[in-house]
Amino acid sequence: MGALGQDVKARMSDFTRRCKEVGLSATHQRTVIYRVLVESRDHPSPEVVYERVSREIPEISRATVYKNIHTFIDAGLLREVSELHQTNRLDANLERHHHLICTRCRKVVDYDDDQLDGVRATHTEPDGFQVTEYRVEIRGLCSACRA
Amino acid sequence: MGALGQDVKARMSDFTRRCKEVGLSATHQRTVIYRVLVESRDHPSPEVVYERVSREIPEISRATVYKNIHTFIDAGLLREVSELHQTNRLDANLERHHHLICTRCRKVVDYDDDQLDGVRATHTEPDGFQVTEYRVEIRGLCSACRA
DNA sequence: ATAAATGCAAAGGATTTGCCGTCAA
DNA sequence: TTGACGGCAAATCCTTTGCATTTAT
Numbered sequence: 001m002g003a004l005g006q007d008v009k010a011r012m013s014d015f016t017r018r019c020k021e022v023g024l025s026a027t028h029q030r031t032v033i034y035r036v037l038v039e040s041r042d043h044p045s046p047e048v049v050y051e052r053v054s055r056e057i058p059e060i061s062r063a064t065v066y067k068n069i070h071t072f073i074d075a076g077l078l079r080e081v082s083e084l085h086q087t088n089r090l091d092a093n094l095e096r097h098h099h100l101i102c103t104r105c106r107k108v109v110d111y112d113d114d115q116l117d118g119v120r121a122t123h124t125e126p127d128g129f130q131v132t133e134y135r136v137e138i139r140g141l142c143s144a145c146r147a
Numbered sequence: 148m149g150a151l152g153q154d155v156k157a158r159m160s161d162f163t164r165r166c167k168e169v170g171l172s173a174t175h176q177r178t179v180i181y182r183v184l185v186e187s188r189d190h191p192s193p194e195v196v197y198e199r200v201s202r203e204i205p206e207i208s209r210a211t212v213y214k215n216i217h218t219f220i221d222a223g224l225l226r227e228v229s230e231l232h233q234t235n236r237l238d239a240n241l242e243r244h245h246h247l248i249c250t251r252c253r254k255v256v257d258y259d260d261d262q263l264d265g266v267r268a269t270h271t272e273p274d275g276f277q278v279t280e281y282r283v284e285i286r287g288l289c290s291a292c293r294a
Numbered sequence: 295a296t297a298a299a300t301g302c303a304a305a306g307g308a309t310t311t312g313c314c315g316t317c318a319a
Numbered sequence: 320t321t322g323a324c325g326g327c328a329a330a331t332c333c334t335t336t337g338c339a340t341t342t343a344t
Contacts, residue, residue: 061301129249315326
């Protein structure tokens with residue numbers, strides 16, 4: 001078993017433990033969905049997760065996949081790459097700037113900070129990417145949602 | 148006219164100029180859509196843009212708003228806050244890390260970099276936000292899309 | 295028994311597409 | 320008079336919801 005295998009094993013026992021902590025039953029469906037997620041390195045969409053899980057559980061429904069993705073996110077077992085996926089959000093400000101994003105109400109506020117403008121990766125061409133821009137996303141709760 | 152007003156004026160002439168450059172007619176609809184975007188500080192969704200534009204042009208259709216948003220993005224007149232809004236993208240890696248995002252094919256790759264982990268805003272509570280996390284998004288073209 | 299979890303199908307929301315009419319070069 | 324643009328409606332894609340059934344405790 002290679003390094004990834006070890007990792008999957010460790011994360012699956014985290015999964016089991018966390019399920020107990022929050023009172024979730026680790027059903028067969030949930031276990032397979034979570035394992036597929038842990039084994040995926042490509043940040044799959046729910047549809048892709050559904051496809052992959054379907055190979056092991058052909059009868060599974062999309063609803064189960066979607067519901068459990070939410071369940072895992074609520075339990076802190078899973079994250080979204082972007083919280084802004086429900087609808088497009090537009091920005092006519094073409095100057096270099098960053099964003100404050102409220103993870104609760106999805107408010108987005110521009111944030112200018114020279115210090116952040118200087119952010120650079122250590123590696124010049126990370127993973128073969130031709131980098132065009134570094135953007136810092138500052139996540140948290142806006143003043144209204146903190147209250 | 149306040150500072151924002153000046154800004155809107157300047158950006159609208161950028162708009163007109165850029166339209167000429169790329170051979171787009173600056174129709175009434177386009178001009179109003181773009182002005183609404185420039186005047187909006189809340190990073191609106193296409194639906195919200197449609198509502199705001201509708202006040203001035205009640206007959207406008209959503210299709211026109213959506214089509215022109217794409218047109219503006221292609222022309223470099225407008226940006227998306229997140230390129231990952233068409234579908235959710237999941238991440239079971241709970242360790243602190245950052246992302247490389249290909250703006251063409253939407254590939255997302257994890258990126259670990261101690262240097263980026265140290266990124267902090269200059270202001271302790273920017274805009275009243277209670278910050279929980281700083282994430283750096285490195286945008287560019289992946290090796291496949293560069294080719 | 296009781297609550298939680300699944301699956302199906304329908305509904306809902308966001309976005310895109312096809313098509314046709316109109317307008318300007 | 321040709322191509323670009325706008326508007327309508329249908330289609331599509333993604334996601335959620337309601338409800339009946341099953342499963343676990």
